[in-house]
Amino acid sequence: MDADATRVIYTMNKRSVILFILLQILLVAAFSSFAAVLPQERADVMYHSYEGDGMSIDGPSVLVRKQIGNKVSVSANYYVDMISGASIDVLATASPYEEERTEHSVGVDFLHNKTLMNLNFTSSSENDFEARSVHFGISQDFFGDLTTLSMGYSKGWDEVGKRGDENFFEEAERQQFQFGVTQVITKNMIIGLNFENISDEGYLNNPYRAVRFVDPSAERGYRFETEVYPNTRTSNAAAINLNYYLPYRASIYGEASVFSDTWGIDANSYKLGYIHTFGDNWILDMRVRHYQQDKADFYQDLFARSAEFNFRARDKEMSTFSNTSIGLSVTYEYRFSPSSWVKKGTVNYELDHLRFEYDDFRNVLADAPVGEEPLFEFSANVTRIFVSLWY
Amino acid sequence: MQMKQRLLKTTVSGLMFAGILISSGCASIEPWVKPYERDNLADPIMSANRNPVSFSYTMHAFQAREGARGAEGGAGGGCGCN
Numbered sequence: 001m002d003a004d005a006t007r008v009i010y011t012m013n014k015r016s017v018i019l020f021i022l023l024q025i026l027l028v029a030a031f032s033s034f035a036a037v038l039p040q041e042r043a044d045v046m047y048h049s050y051e052g053d054g055m056s057i058d059g060p061s062v063l064v065r066k067q068i069g070n071k072v073s074v075s076a077n078y079y080v081d082m083i084s085g086a087s088i089d090v091l092a093t094a095s096p097y098e099e100e101r102t103e104h105s106v107g108v109d110f111l112h113n114k115t116l117m118n119l120n121f122t123s124s125s126e127n128d129f130e131a132r133s134v135h136f137g138i139s140q141d142f143f144g145d146l147t148t149l150s151m152g153y154s155k156g157w158d159e160v161g162k163r164g165d166e167n168f169f170e171e172a173e174r175q176q177f178q179f180g181v182t183q184v185i186t187k188n189m190i191i192g193l194n195f196e197n198i199s200d201e202g203y204l205n206n207p208y209r210a211v212r213f214v215d216p217s218a219e220r221g222y223r224f225e226t227e228v229y230p231n232t233r234t235s236n237a238a239a240i241n242l243n244y245y246l247p248y249r250a251s252i253y254g255e256a257s258v259f260s261d262t263w264g265i266d267a268n269s270y271k272l273g274y275i276h277t278f279g280d281n282w283i284l285d286m287r288v289r290h291y292q293q294d295k296a297d298f299y300q301d302l303f304a305r306s307a308e309f310n311f312r313a314r315d316k317e318m319s320t321f322s323n324t325s326i327g328l329s330v331t332y333e334y335r336f337s338p339s340s341w342v343k344k345g346t347v348n349y350e351l352d353h354l355r356f357e358y359d360d361f362r363n364v365l366a367d368a369p370v371g372e373e374p375l376f377e378f379s380a381n382v383t384r385i386f387v388s389l390w391y
Numbered sequence: 392m393q394m395k396q397r398l399l400k401t402t403v404s405g406l407m408f409a410g411i412l413i414s415s416g417c418a419s420i421e422p423w424v425k426p427y428e429r430d431n432l433a434d435p436i437m438s439a440n441r442n443p444v445s446f447s448y449t450m451h452a453f454q455a456r457e458g459a460r461g462a463e464g465g466a467g468g469g470c471g472c473n
Contacts, residue, residue, distance in 0.1 A: 044444035050452055063444040077444070144422035145429075176461070187428040190437060196461030237462035241439065245431040253439060259459035267459035275436045283436060293458045317458050325453075350445060356456070382452045384445045 036116040036141055038073040038109055041065055044388045052354070052380020054096075055085045061386075071111045079103040088376060089316060092364045093210050093224050097163075101126040115140050128161040128207075133174070145184075152178035162207045172202030188245040199234040211314040213303035214370065221370035225306055227313050229298070235261035249277045264297035265318070273327075285329035285350075292322040301362050302371050316376065320359040327352035343390045350384040 042065055049058035059080035067073045079102070086096035107120035117138050124131040133156035141148050154176040162168035180194040210224035239257035246252065252274050259267040273287035296318040298311035329350040336342050355377070362373040424432075435441040450463050 044442065046444050046448070048448050048452075061444055061448060079448075144426065146422050146424060178461075184424050184429075184432060187424045188431050190432055194462040198461050235460060237459060239462040243437045243439070245434065245437055249434070249436070251434075251436045255439075257459075257462055259461070261458075265458040267457070269459070277436065291453075291457055291459070296458070317456060323457070348442065348445065350449075352449070354453075380456075382449065384448060386442070386445060388442065388444075 036111060036114060036139065038067055038071075038111055038116070039065055039075075040390060041067050041073070042388055042390045044386055046384055046386035049383040050380060051383075053087045053356075053378040054091060055083065055087050057081050057083045059100075073109040075107045075109075077103070077105045079105075088363065088365070088378075089209050089314075092212075094208065099126055099128075101129075128163050130159040132157050135176075137178070147184070148180075148182040150178070150180045150182075152176070154178075158202070160203050160207060168207065170203030170207075172200060172204055174198065174200045190243050192239075192241045194237075194239045194241075196237045197234070198237075199232070201232050204231060204233055205229045206315060209313075209315045211300070211303055211312045212364065213306050213308065215306070222302065222364075223306075227315065228311050229313060230263065230311055233261060233263055235259065235265075251275045259293075263318070265293055265295065267291065267293035280335075281333050283329075283331040283333065285327075285331075287327045287352075289325045289327070290322065291324075293320065295320040295360060299360075301360050314361075316358060316361045319361040321356060321361065322359075323354050323356045325352050325354040341391055345390070346388045348384070348386050348388065352382040354380045354382065356380070 042063075044061075044063045046061040046063075047058070048061060050056070059082045061077065061079040063075065063077045065073060065075040081101040081103075082098075083100065084096070084098045086094070090096070101124060103122065103124040105120055105122035107118055109116060109118040111117075115138060118136070120135040120137075122131075122133045122135075133154055135152060135154040137150060137152035139148055139150035154174070156174035156176075158172040158174070160168075160170040160172065175198070177197045178194070179196075180192060182190060182192045184190050205227050207226075209227050211227050212222045212224050214221065215223045237257060237259040239255060241253065241255040243251055243253045252272075254273070255269075255271040257269050259265070269289060269291040271287060271289040273285060276284045276286075278284070296313055298309060299313045299315075299318040301314060301319070303309070303312060327350070329348065332347045334345050336344065356379070358376045361376045362371070363376040364373055366373045368374065431437065440446045454460050
């Protein structure tokens with residue numbers, strides 16, 4: 001399929017989604033339905049950590065949600081990433097570094113005429129990158145709450161800088177359409193379908209990533225130069241998930257998703273999990289997930305010469321690779337007395353172990369002839385420790 | 392690639408059809424799971440997004456290292472995660 005045909009299909013999909021959203025808003029307004037509920041009042045304090053590929057990223061996240069009257073619920077989230085070390089992409093061309101990213105978000109949920117709406121603002125700040133986004137979502141239950149239809153729209157603005165280059169300034173805009181249906185199938189089974197269209201425009205590169213090209217005159221036989229990405233990207237993703245309640249207090253769940261974008265990346269993922277409870281206090285969640293993607297059209301591990309093509313990437317997230325993860329979560333739940341201000345509390349530990357294997361991204365730190373270096377692979381751990389209180 | 396795009400297109404069409412069916416038929420179809428039969432469905436162990444603070448972080452941690460993005464379900468909100 002050529003690029004024009006691809007573009008036509010994406011444009012059609014995008015138009016279909018917009019048309020559908022408008023249609024649904026009209027339908028939602030036209031038909032009576034059953035009551036939605038506001039999210040539960042709760043507070044969460046979390047420590048998160050990512051360790052892998054020479055990087056260490058950790059920090060806190062605090063999320064508080066409070067109801068005001070019967071129709072409004074507000075939430076606020078404070079999140080920090082403290083980053084140190086350097087991934088293989090950075091080590092090949094630069095030195096390890098340290099930086100911090102802080103994210104704030106506030107949201108309001110509003111229950112009106114039995115429809116739940118929410119509005120969120122998020123801002124993320126680091127020394128070389130600023131991002132702001134706004135999200136609007138609407139959801140409604142039908143059939144006596146057996147079907148929930150939800151739609152969302154987000155718009156984001158990025159400002160990209162570069163350490164060591166005060167004159168470097170680029171911008172990008174992002175737009176997302178989300179659509180989802182959750183359907184109760186039986187008293188023990190629920191399925192969900194989600195679709196999301198995302199389009200980006202502007203500077204979409206990572207300014208620190210570089211491509212390598214063959215240069216016999218160089219000491220190592222190759223050199224690096226700046227990546228060049230197209231300045232637009234449109235992607236579509238669809239996912240189906242299922243949760244089934246077992247005859248004892250336990251459940252199994254699964255999810256399958258497909259993804260495709262105008263850069264030529266095709267991906268799919270599958271997830272399967274089992275949740276088991278021990279008495280009234282302990283919840284154990286075990287899961288496996290597999291993800292696979294094909295590379296972007298303009299990705300290559302090694303280009304034949306400098307500026308070989310108009311667009312070129314060697315960011316490993318653009319390559320052909322797969323990852324498999326196994327995860328475990330343990331929750332201890334405690335119920336306070338009904339007269340207490342706090343109704344329920346949980347202490348949680350969650351760990352996912354990931355293994356990444358790349359098909360066309362080579363480890364240039366290894367001592368080998370140009371283009372014959374071993375393929376890169378690495379493992380990572382994603383940890384969350386948090387306390388939650390419901391009041 | 393062609394097959395996946397066709398699959399995505401079919402999914403969109405399917406969702407549209409389901410949405411129209413759902414919206415237009417709500418007056419005539421009886422709910423087959425009664426409110427008093429929903430204890431199991433309401434149990435937190437039936438929700439992938441039962442802990443939003445952890446759900447959104449985990450989604451971000453995976454997505455930052457993968458080319459794919461979107462359709463995870465759960466709470467939206469824009470993530471400023473690029």
